[in-house]
Amino acid sequence: MTRRKSVRLQEIAERANVSIGTVDRVLHNRGRVSYETKAKIIGLVEELGYIHKNTRPCIKTVGVLCPRPEECHYWELPLRGIDKTAELLQSTGLTLKKVYFDAFCAEDYFQRGLELLNEHVDAVILTPLYRQESYKLVREMRKSGILYGFMDANFPELEPDYFVGQDAKNCGALVGGLIKYIMQPSEQVWVVNLSPGKRTSTNLQREIGAVDTLGHFFSHEQCIHVLDFPYAHLDRAAIFKKIEEQTKHLSKPRVVYVTNSRIKLIHEYFAEIGMAKGVIFIGHDPLPENISLLLDDKIDFLIAQDSVQQGSDILEGIWGILQKKVLLTKEKHHYSMVYTKDNIHGFLRNK
Incomplete structure (x- = not known):
């Protein structure tokens, strides 16, 4: 039995292009392993049929409250990062629930936020465009024990569990x-x-x-x-x-x-x-x-700033908190870049 387990771990390590020690850390949920590597290993564990009690993910739902991207194309960028990271984390137990609001209407922002909270989410990523309505949503989330992170804009006095955005x-x-x-x-x-x-x-x-x-x-x-x-x-x-x-x-x-x-x-x-x-x-x-x-x-x-990466980072941070990981900081700032006609082609190539 021990020999069979060793062979299977070796196969997982080879397929994931990592060491057996890295596979073992993922299986026992200890040590630092990147989200991408962890997702890859757990995916292989499921594919190969290796059974381990610690690989059974606990399903948790993260809600996203964001302006409708068709009203302003900017929001397509962080949403792209969120979707990309959600796909990587899916095998670790993440489900995503997105709700969009009218960026021109504070009441719609608040009502769509309440709608999202009624979906039994464990955490919410929101863009707090309206101060008073954000206060009210945060009050409801605190009552329900829901984690919340702010993306792009921040009201520090509301003490989000995590913030990602520009300085x-x-x-x-x-x-x-x-x-x-x-x-x-x-x-x-x-x-x-x-x-x-x-x-x-x-x-x-x-x-x-x-x-x-x-x-x-x-x-x-x-x-x-x-x-x-x-x-x-x-x-x-x-x-x-x-x-x-x-x-x-x-x-x-x-x-x-x-x-x-x-x-x-x-x-x-x-x-x-x-x-x-x-x-x-x-x-x-x-x-x-x-x-x-x-x-x-x-x-x-x-x-x-790198708005796609901003979306990835906020989801990784909130998911890490849900997984009981200790974050070194509660804020992550993205540095600003200056584009001109001469260097915008670099952005377009990496888009």
Whole structure:
């Protein structure tokens, strides 16, 4: 019997291209083994029919509460990372339940969140776009003992079990440092917040980082203009009217920095009024429409983090907590990258 077990472990190790010791650590759930390797070994264990009491996964459900990707293609990226990691972890007992909400409606965010909590989930990954509604959802999760992690945006006071996202203030500071090499003291920069309802914490932190950095080199009153254009629906004409009303007293800017992925809409406004020429446009996220603008020399810089990896990391972190693993930190920040027409091809090759 002992000899048979040894042979089977050897076969699993060879098929997985790992040592017998690694297989043994997975079977006894001890030591550090990557999620991908663990999933591969457990898959082989099941395929070869090797029976071990510790390989029988305990089924747990992780819920995902995310804006509808068809409303903003950005969300396709972290969801792709979540799906990829969920596939790797499926044999370890993970099931995934995704619920989408209307990013323009706080009440829909809250109601879809309650719907997800009623699915008997063990943990939830959510994008907390709305502060008060997030408070209420967190209260319900704490009552039920449900773990929760935040993705992309963070409210630290809600004490998520795990957070993965950009260091937004540092990202804004990076943009501010870039702008200081472009502008002259007599010129203007517009820092534009264009988002549904109130600004998200991510947008606000990016704004703070950029403005604080620029304030060391330029006059706040004369050069730096922060403009908020909240909207309930993505109505192009209504947004353009709002921009016109708020900027009619301002001179043409040298730089326009949009703190989220909506750079296309702002560029369209400038093009429509004949003011796009000579303006440096800086936006976020390599979405298809933004990449097209970059390649066509209509915008100049895109700031991004690895959003696909962000999705992978948040699911790995929450799953690790569910598996009683000790995480070295409760936060993981993704560093910002600056893309131009010249280096965006590297992103496209690795997409």
